Amino acid sequence: MNATTTPTAAAQPGPLTCFTLSTTGHIAHLVLSRPEAMNTMHPTFWRELDAVLTHLHKSGEARVLVISSTGKHFSAGMALETFGSEIALDDRSPEGRAAVFDMLGAMQATFTKLETLRIPVIAAIQGGCIGGAVDMVTACCLRYATADAFFCIQEINIGMVADVGTLQRLPKLVPLAVVKELAYTGRRLPAAKALGYGLVNEVFDSAEAMLAAAMQCAGEIASKPPVAIWGTKQAVHYARDHSVDDALKQMGWLQGAIWSNAHVRESVTAMKEKRAGQFPGLSPIKNFNEFGQ
Structure with a gap:
């Protein structure tokens, strides 16, 4: 690619x-x-x-x-x-x-x-x-x-x-x-x-x-950071279907993949200033077999 x-x-x-x-x-x-x-x-x-x-x-x-x-x-x-x-x-x-x-x-x-x-x-x-x-x-x-x-x-x-x-x-x-x-x-x-x-x-x-x-x-x-919402949904569903120990391990990898200092700072600042936070949306997805079309 x-x-x-x-x-x-x-x-x-x-x-x-x-x-x-x-x-x-x-x-x-x-x-x-x-x-x-x-x-x-x-x-x-x-x-x-x-x-x-x-x-x-x-x-x-x-x-x-x-x-x-x-x-x-x-x-x-x-x-x-x-x-x-x-x-x-x-x-x-x-x-x-x-x-x-x-x-x-x-x-x-x-x-x-x-x-x-x-x-x-x-x-x-x-x-x-x-x-x-x-x-x-x-x-x-x-x-x-x-x-x-x-x-x-x-x-x-x-x-x-x-x-x-x-x-x-x-x-x-x-x-x-x-x-x-x-x-x-x-x-x-x-x-x-x-x-x-x-x-x-x-x-x-x-x-x-x-x-x-x-x-x-x-x-x-x-109004929340979309990637954090996505991560939360992933974690909840994984925990539903796996042991606590397995789910905690998965949580570590997940958090490491999506952590954003900028999102945390913006969330805290928006809360203090009593305004809506401004966050980027999820990136569009294109399947591998769609490239080159």
Whole structure:
């Protein structure tokens, strides 16, 4: 690679049909925008979400992502008609069944991008958060909910195992017995109970109040040094999945990689002067195979 070659900002994702995306004040706001279909998930949903998350990760423009929705429900999960379409899984041979691994892996990878995104992700949830929507929001950093919100591991009600992240991430967030009850029965978990279990950070009387709180939190996050926020997200997720000793060792390497005397001085000075700090954004990312294009 030529030493003078520098990455360029990631290209904007193409026209979106399942979402709207805006970025203001370093806060990206992704809105599920098919309320007439209860914001259900189908192949286009997955393609567009993957493209948006890739763009946000590579561009470095946004410092936090808020995901909200429209209509009565946040999302009713997977569009049921997809199970009867050409993407129906082939269970007639071991070869067909083996191919399920790769298809599911690609779907799982899209929601995993919410975890590996260089910026925190806040989910603002109203009404039903069902099936695949639970997979999605459990990969987010923070979850705010309206009082009428509920969570449902719907997959068991349609004869299958939840397979895109719920059974792997939810036990990291709430007691295991609660996960088992929800996963075995398909019962709804109301927002008030979800708050008690720690699944959601706060419950609000209206979607407007919830979104305002999410945006306020996003603004606070966006005011911090982006590289320190990225490092914090990395450390928290690593500690979740490793021993304390391993996580402490990783923390030493991480802190050594991102430490900035200038950021600390600016943070302290801004605090004393009661003003917002001024920090550089994350550098854009360009994949190695994109150079020379």
